[in-house]
Amino acid sequence: MNTLEARQVEKAFGRTHALRGLSAKIEPGEIVAITGPSGSGKSTLLHCLSGIMRPETGEVHYAGERIDTLDEAARTKLRREHFGIVFQFGRLVPELTAVENVALPLLFDGHGREEATTVARAWLEEAGAADVADARPAELSGGQLQRVAVARALITSPKVIFADEPTGALDSVAGERVLSLLLGAARVNSATVVIVTHDNRVAAYADREIVLRDGVTAGEVMA
């Protein structure tokens, strides 16, 4: 079972404590929103859960394995094979076309270029961005950028999708499309989704919300 769990996690940046002994558990297939005011530790929790960062104390478990003790290489491999990650503003490689951006994870995984490109095109089609496949990021609108970023996160069919303010830079309607794309694909693969957001309307797409305040949960609210 691909349960994701943080136990008594603490993380500080210099003198600011981002997380102070936070515990949270996310079941497989769940769609969970992490909300809270700015500076409450939302993004840090996502970084710890996804193995991007290691907490100073506490444990992070994924699929019955403790991942915060793994070394960087092992965590990188885990992220590449099991997780998909979407950030605000897409953060695509500016010099590559949309389809090349989407194909990157497969290329890094050692797949051939033609195969990777074909699969990437299919995913762009799925994301409704087939028409901008050969455009570079600078030529895309915010919504298109984000769809390409989502396609890039989905191409490896991840078990868990992490999204950090995926609609932060978009207007409501464009944001809605990106979210339904992300969540639709997740439901098809019965993937877990963890969304960090400050937008309550985005949080309403989730089955459950984890409210953070000053680095701890303010009470989990079950659906």
Add this chain to the structure above:
Amino acid sequence: MSIGHILLGLLTERPKHGYELKREHDERLPGAKPLAYGQVYATLQRLQRDGKVAISGTAQESGPERTVYEITGEGTADVHRWLAEIEQPAPFISSPLFARVVLALVAEGSADGYLLRQRSAHLERMRELTARKSSAGASVGELLAADYALHHLDADLRWMETARQRIDELTREIRA
């Protein structure tokens, strides 16, 4: 906003009978409080008295015979006058939410618990609305209604978060 204006607005399309008006009101303004037939009937009579609608005939479908009303020139002018005006932007704060937060502070010394419970209730309602919005075959009216409600609930939630932070700050100041 008055029911008279809504009925007049619906009549600008074509003449309609009372039951039709009630049905269209409920369909086009989904989520609004449904209109009672008696209310429709009384309003139509008042509009007729003021010369804004007139009886144009009767219609019989599969039920009883029904009186069909049409809008008059004066009625049309009234609708457009109404649409040219704006809604008074929230002249009074009459939200029970606001009252509860203040009274929770007065009676219990803290609104934290209440705010958290209310947040979860609000979010639950938002989830319902979001699910309805995402379901296949949602009409434009339903989408607009859901968006409307979602934005208002969202505004409530944001106000609640601000309230929590303000109360926190004040408490800290008093303690310090």
Add this chain to the structure above:
Amino acid sequence: MSSLLTVARMLSHGGSRAERTRARLMAAGAMLATWFLLGAANVLALRGRLNEWLGPASDPGTRRGTALALGLLILPVAAFLHQVSRLASADRERRLCALRLAGATPAQVRLLGGLETTRSALIGTVAGAASYVLLQSAARSLLLDPGSPADVAVPPLLCAAAMAIVIVTAAVSGLLSGRQVVATPLGVTLRTARRRPRRYVRWLGLPAGLIVIVVLSGAGVLPLTRPITTVLAGAMLLTIGLLLSPSSLVRLSARVAGGRARSAETLLAARALQADPRPWGRTLSVVGLAVTIGSVAGWEQAEILATRRATEPFWLSSFILVDLALLVGIAVAGSALFVHHAEYLLENGPMLATLQAAGTPETALRRVLTRQALIAATPVCTLAALLGVLPLGASAAVRPNVWYLWPLPHALLMAGLGVAAAILAATCSRRRLHRSVSPVRLRTE
């Protein structure tokens, strides 16, 4: 003016980390330039025959050439400084815009830009001159016997002139560098689109190549009467043309590599180069020049070894000194590439951090940097080396001699050194890469 100086002082205190680094690197570049110029002036000031181990500086006849060679070392330093001036340019432009918004006139902003570079140049030049004089007098007392008639002191007038050249150049380039931003005080930088090189620049290669060939044949190096040398001359023309527009050569190489890339690393590297080949082109033209000179020097060495079979100290130390100078040139140009990497990482940090977060190993990102170096440097250095050995074919056909094989490995070595410098710059950027992809960079700015 004095209030402007106050503002400049305030700004230099509040600069970002990258900007402080830029100021330091600029000072370092100015110091190097001062050393080379003082060296050249020093050689010019020498009188009489000196110890043969001083190589070309020992003989009055070769002194002018030696001074010129030392002066040429300014070229890689210029490439380095140009790269440094681009470092943290986003920070700098933001600041200049903010100054305009705060009420500074365009002229004032330009002046502030000039003051910044002048300050760094001043520090670098003074440090350079002081250290040169110190080292030189130390070396003099150690190496020369007190009774020697040779006067090897740096003449103060030439010394001051060299320092003035460096400082004025820095001031002018600082004044010019702000010209694209001062137009608008809007918070958003309105950088006038980078102009593509004018069409005629691409044809500069032709006359330049012709001149080189005429000079070479005039020196009797390239007898134009033989058919084979005509072909060689054509090849040389082409090579020189390509080398004079190294940016297009880099772009071409990147396009080919990008089209054939089978791995994500090569694709990323090639596309990044293709999008911005100019810093590579600029730096590699200097590296290419060094490689060409090195290859020609190899040929020259063969010539002398063949005709004189000489291992006299004069020639040996000449060879060593020339190679050393070339090595220094390549090293300085290589550090310009290192600075370019820093700028690339500064600009693309969040993007690279995102790739890393999505499961791209850092080793793969390191390979992106190395492959950029390979894709850009290999064709330029190969062509440059080729250009250097082309005359070999002609003269080897005239006077076959075993020594004429020497320039081949020498040219190969030079090309290898050029590529190695580029790769070394990429390798040195590893720590910076590691910092750029740290999860801290993921935090939404």
